[in-house]
Amino acid sequence: MVQQFTQMVRTRTEEHLDGWLAKVADSQIPKLQSFTLGIERDKPAVVAGLTLPHSNxxxxxxxxxxxxxxxxxxxxxxxxxxxxxxxxxx
Known part of the structure; x- marks a missing residue:
């Protein structure tokens, strides 16, 4: 799952984010679930990071x-x- 997320970030494919979040929610891996809670809290920023070409x-x-x-x-x-x-x- 971590490799899938890394691939999603590198290829900037925001379309797979919701599916990946659902997979992690179904898994019983506490650390990944904690990570996804942070993503859910700031989802607009994560989506912008995955879709926009800007970088700081x-x-x-x-x-x-x-x-x-x-x-x-x-x-x-x-x-x-x-x-x-x-x-x-x-």
Whole structure:
């Protein structure tokens, strides 16, 4: 079932989502059922993620890089050095 969900996400086939959710509900796998509860709570966002071509991956990558630079300076450097490292890295 996990592989089916992964395939659905990779191929962006929203049509199979309801069938997959029903299969998981019929199964007795608690962790998958918990996962599907989260999907049901935010179903419009999940459907949008499966159908729209937009992605925020680039933004998330930049945020991750910024946080990494910030963590590397904890306890050793102040804001001026952090600013220089961010400007140099981007």
């Amino acid at each position: 991956g680039i933004v998330e990558g930049k945020v991750n890089k910024l946080k990494l630079l910030k963590r590397m300076g904890y306890g050793r450097a102040g804001f001026p050095l952090l600013r220089q490292r961010v400007l140099y890295a981007l």
